[in-house]
Amino acid sequence: MSSIEKDKIPSSLSSSSSLPLSTPFVDFSKGINGFDKIILRESRGSSAEVYLYGGHVTSWKNDHGEELLFLSSKAVFKAPKAIRGGIPICFPQFGSHGTLDQHGFARNRIWAVEDDPPPFPTTTLNKAFVDLILKPSEEDTKIWPHSFEFRLRVALGPGGDLMLTSRIRNTNSDGKPFSFTFAYHTYFSVSDISEVRVEGLETLDYLDNLQNKERFTEQGDALTFESEVDKIYLSTPTKIAIIDHEKKRTFVLRKDGLPDAVVWNPWDKKAKAMADFGDDEYKHMLCVEAAAIEKAITLKPGEEWKGRLELSAVPSSYCSGQLDPQRVLQGS
Numbered sequence: 001m002s003s004i005e006k007d008k009i010p011s012s013l014s015s016s017s018s019l020p021l022s023t024p025f026v027d028f029s030k031g032i033n034g035f036d037k038i039i040l041r042e043s044r045g046s047s048a049e050v051y052l053y054g055g056h057v058t059s060w061k062n063d064h065g066e067e068l069l070f071l072s073s074k075a076v077f078k079a080p081k082a083i084r085g086g087i088p089i090c091f092p093q094f095g096s097h098g099t100l101d102q103h104g105f106a107r108n109r110i111w112a113v114e115d116d117p118p119p120f121p122t123t124t125l126n127k128a129f130v131d132l133i134l135k136p137s138e139e140d141t142k143i144w145p146h147s148f149e150f151r152l153r154v155a156l157g158p159g160g161d162l163m164l165t166s167r168i169r170n171t172n173s174d175g176k177p178f179s180f181t182f183a184y185h186t187y188f189s190v191s192d193i194s195e196v197r198v199e200g201l202e203t204l205d206y207l208d209n210l211q212n213k214e215r216f217t218e219q220g221d222a223l224t225f226e227s228e229v230d231k232i233y234l235s236t237p238t239k240i241a242i243i244d245h246e247k248k249r250t251f252v253l254r255k256d257g258l259p260d261a262v263v264w265n266p267w268d269k270k271a272k273a274m275a276d277f278g279d280d281e282y283k284h285m286l287c288v289e290a291a292a293i294e295k296a297i298t299l300k301p302g303e304e305w306k307g308r309l310e311l312s313a314v315p316s317s318y319c320s321g322q323l324d325p326q327r328v329l330q331g332s
């Protein structure tokens with residue numbers, strides 16, 4: 001459920017353009033094309049990388065050093081192109097659902113590190129996290145006439161779980177509310193798309209982007225993939241599983257405040273049409289995007305919305321060649 005708090009707008013922000021000092025858990029360094037990036041390291045060996053360009057997670061590795069997110073070999077790290085892969089943030093508009101450019105502008109702006117963000121209701125004990133902030137530039141307010149503070153915390157849990165918490169606050173001084181749509185556009189790395197299935201979305205209604213956003217109802221079986229897919233599933237459960245049979249790995253997504261879930265794979269023709277995506281790379285990725293799209297989020301000045309995504313990658317357990325969906329979706 002989304003939480004809207006009506007607490008006061010903080011008077012002072014401590015976002016900085018220079019980067020803080022690195023620790024064993026949080027390493028501030030330079031990435032591709034000299035872009036600032038932050039490497040999070042958890043004591044058992046898992047890690048994640050976050051670019052200030054886009055507030056974009058580009059890598060998430062388990063404690064064996066295996067990459068869990070897909071990043072295209074042709075990804076372009078240069079504004080205004082969004083990085084193809086990892087976890088782009090779609091804000092203030094998902095897709096073409098509005099007047100802005102596709103997926104909004106948060107994914108191609110430079111975010112800042114925030115040293116001392118307003119506290120979270122529960123304190124975290126893990127040390128591998130970073131707080132980022134995005135505020136609109138004058139140019140941004142010309143295309144989206146609103147003032148906001150978008151805080152993003154990226155954290156690695158002790159077991160290597162990747163946790164993203166977005167807090168978006170309306171800071172308009174003209175008394176006006178604003179509305180937005182949102183997605184964590186997560187690209188998962190999979191061994192072979194034809195060996196993958198998604199559980200948790202069966203029997204739900206969806207809008208099909210390939211059929212003028214018309215509404216349909218999904219059939220009863222877990223989703224499998226044999227052609228292009230671009231669907232927005234509505235009112236989805238808080239837990240969704242992506243089962244990679246070949247890798248014997250299951251990704252579990254847990255989400256809060258994000259009722260919708262987009263499932264996207266461009267397949268061969270669209271892959272060839274994208275300059276920043278390899279022709280065959282569609283075989284090794286699947287986007288499952290925790291989102292708020294069908295019902296836009298509206299905030300009055302001073303209100304804050306929170307949307308949280310938690311990803312885990314666990315070894316799949318087989319039972320006579322079949323996974324037990326109940327165990328995947330109901331187990332902790």
Ligand SMILES: O=P(O)(O)OC[C@H]1O[C@@H](O)[C@H](O)[C@@H](O)[C@@H]1O
Nearest residue numbers: 095102103185209230262264289
């Ligand atoms: O190429 P972009 O702008 O990153 O978008 C990629 C895809 O993102 C998905 O979320 C959309 O549903 C697709 O329609 C879109 O093609």
